[in-house]
Amino acid sequence: MKILKYFTYWLLFSLSVHQACFARQWKKGPVHVSGIVKGLKPTEDSIFVSVNKDCRVFGKDTFYLPVDKTGHFEFVIDAINKPAGLSLSLPGHKFALFVGHVEPNDSLSFYLDSSLVSPRAKYKGNNIAKYQVQDSLRLLLDGYYKGLNAIKSAVHDDNFYRKKYEFILTEYQKAMALLAASSALIKPEMITYLKAGYTFSYLIMWEDLFLKAFKTAKNSESGKIANRNYNSYTFPDDNLRPDVSSLNEDYLQYLIYKITTKLAAEQIQTEEANAYIYSQIKNQYKGKLRERLITYFLYTIGDSNSPVEFNRYLEDAAQMVLDPFLKQLITGKSVFKKGARAYPFSLQDTAGKVVSLDDFKGKVVLVDMWTVGCTGCALFSKMFEQKVFPQLKDSAGFKMVSIGLIKTRNHWLDVIGTGLYTSKSHVNLNIGKEGIKHPLLRHYKLNAVPFILLIDKKGNVYAKVSADVSPDELSKMIFAALNEPM
Numbered sequence: 001m002k003i004l005k006y007f008t009y010w011l012l013f014s015l016s017v018h019q020a021c022f023a024r025q026w027k028k029g030p031v032h033v034s035g036i037v038k039g040l041k042p043t044e045d046s047i048f049v050s051v052n053k054d055c056r057v058f059g060k061d062t063f064y065l066p067v068d069k070t071g072h073f074e075f076v077i078d079a080i081n082k083p084a085g086l087s088l089s090l091p092g093h094k095f096a097l098f099v100g101h102v103e104p105n106d107s108l109s110f111y112l113d114s115s116l117v118s119p120r121a122k123y124k125g126n127n128i129a130k131y132q133v134q135d136s137l138r139l140l141l142d143g144y145y146k147g148l149n150a151i152k153s154a155v156h157d158d159n160f161y162r163k164k165y166e167f168i169l170t171e172y173q174k175a176m177a178l179l180a181a182s183s184a185l186i187k188p189e190m191i192t193y194l195k196a197g198y199t200f201s202y203l204i205m206w207e208d209l210f211l212k213a214f215k216t217a218k219n220s221e222s223g224k225i226a227n228r229n230y231n232s233y234t235f236p237d238d239n240l241r242p243d244v245s246s247l248n249e250d251y252l253q254y255l256i257y258k259i260t261t262k263l264a265a266e267q268i269q270t271e272e273a274n275a276y277i278y279s280q281i282k283n284q285y286k287g288k289l290r291e292r293l294i295t296y297f298l299y300t301i302g303d304s305n306s307p308v309e310f311n312r313y314l315e316d317a318a319q320m321v322l323d324p325f326l327k328q329l330i331t332g333k334s335v336f337k338k339g340a341r342a343y344p345f346s347l348q349d350t351a352g353k354v355v356s357l358d359d360f361k362g363k364v365v366l367v368d369m370w371t372v373g374c375t376g377c378a379l380f381s382k383m384f385e386q387k388v389f390p391q392l393k394d395s396a397g398f399k400m401v402s403i404g405l406i407k408t409r410n411h412w413l414d415v416i417g418t419g420l421y422t423s424k425s426h427v428n429l430n431i432g433k434e435g436i437k438h439p440l441l442r443h444y445k446l447n448a449v450p451f452i453l454l455i456d457k458k459g460n461v462y463a464k465v466s467a468d469v470s471p472d473e474l475s476k477m478i479f480a481a482l483n484e485p486m
Contacts, residue, residue, distance in 0.1 A: 028081040029105035034074035039115030052085040055249040057299040080104050082247050129185035144171040161229035172202040196245035200254035207261045214264035242289040252296045295326045307338035307463040336464040342455045343443040347429035364398050364481045369451040370421045371405040377450040378420045387471035400426040407435045457486050
């Protein structure tokens, strides 16, 4: 009750200063990052840096940064006008050295001990309170996940859902109260940004609980109980300002996940799912939040396995989205429109021969880009080999082109031999020494694998294929492309 009382006082106070707090926006500026990593092995001479200046799905910058003999490193993130995601890690280590968000004009210095199982950074510089608070919030989250998993019941009845709700609400309010208590140390807009992110971290578990229930229970008695409880409980939105909270990718993911749960509750058919989600985004939200949700949707779940449907979303979004940056992103998605010219790649095969897209003119081509260590890549390859390719292996009009995103040729050849990510029966090509800077990857703004593209007989895009596509959906798409005239 003390937490709830404190939270109420804070909420009333925040409402009174609402306009003053958000009259400011972030002033554009660079971010200076430096630090020292202790405990490095003699062979560890660099750290892996990942920077996403907006949503990860919109693209991110990654690079290896050298460290000197003392473990010192430094770099500058070019000028930004909103928070950017930053992660630092050592290749081969399970835990990241640092994961967090930097603000424009931050000057941040780390002290990191890589010898620890789960390293905790020590910070210096301006605006560092947010990192210290996030470290505390991560500890709260660890306890939250453990406590939530401890609430078990053989029967998911009203009492079970009530216990889950009360626990989630209490823990969520603890996190919000901790952020509110930091308002004298952290900028108000950053408080809102972080609240949006932790709303995802806490409340996504509630949505996930019911999404699973609706998918498995459907119209049974347990499904009715789940539906009743889902509609009986609500969580406070903590007065999140849309123009700031919409900048947080996790918050966008949470809102779309909520729609997906509602979709499952209403028993919407799979083939109608994307249309339902897109319609809900358009009707439920407005302004900057709606624009960012639409764009995020088109870059994630919106990669529809129906080419005509996806084209319709792109055309509609181009009219609705006004923000120049988001509009540019949507325009960039046009490379996946049905009929768009596929990138004319030329890459070496296992024999060293250069193979080009033009070599497959008149054939339907499924391009699969993968890399070693990618679980999703291995799962897609296994599904394709076992459930789709047997229907196509004797088809003269189809080719599977597997592109390994591995710079070292010998390593790539060894990985092919494992059969985990591709088969020797396919056309296996290597991205070469350019790696992620290769024009093929830049053309499609590739930021995640597996990346799967279906190309028609004319060398044009037929559809961008989701990594979680079902065997039946993929087979249906390929045969539809095979049946199209040249």
